[in-house]
Amino acid sequence: MSSDDFWELSNLVARYAELLNLGQIEALGALFEHGRISSSNIADVHVGPAAVTEMYRRSVVFPEKVPDTLLFTSNLQFRIDGDEASGKACFMAVHQAEAGVVPVLAGRYHDEFRKIDGRWWFHHRHMLPDLVGDLSTHLHEPLEGV
Template sequence: MPATLEERLRRVEDELEIGQLRARYCHLLDGREWEAFVDLFTADRHFSGLREVRGREALLRFFRDEVPLLAEDFWHFCTNGTVEIEGDTARGRISMEYLSTTRGVPHISAGHYDDELQRVDGRWRFRSRRITFYFLAPLREGWAGRPFPGRAAKP
């Protein structure tokens, strides 16, 4: 646990920067800004959950070429981030809600990301990011396969 004022300030700055990194991840992914997106990761980049992907070129190909085939449009919303920082490394989890359109059908999903982070050249980056989905369902069916509360089921 940080003891000095300088250590405590550094901790706050690190937490804020990691929060910004996580937000940029969502914005760049949703905006399909692939080059800037993959640069949020360290040189030994690793992403898993949808598929296991390692390295810059593999990550770029996966997100640029494969992810858009899964959904025409998508929007990520992340909240409830936690992080444990030890020097230039950190681990944490953040909750995620994901809205998408696949073949014209709106979908809803939720899950979380488990992150391993590393400070590289003074800036925090993802070393590893793993996504775990709790559910993925067409919006009209609801997340539990039933209509949303307050809406009558269609006959």
């Protein structure tokens, strides 16, 4: 494992959060050119950029002023083996509400990555929401099974 691989994976995870925060879901979807995303509370698996983009378009409320919700990722752990890697991280989303900034969702990511033509990509991101607050102004529909 090189330190370059660690930093490239860290930047990929951070870029995902940045793009979601800014509502740039087409660019976020492009991070899954060779991958898929799933969640412990949803049976569907979204494969490829178009499906990931559409999932976020259907589920997340993006108001005129973005960001109104910020996603933070922490506790990064990576295991790198050649051109494959796995990772774990924690996430928390905070939302601008009338009462101020409030946490609305926290959980974990379990990730698999692949290095293709010298670049790291998401191969599989599995989201595990653990703590759920008031998501009524953040998501179009409530999370199931949480």
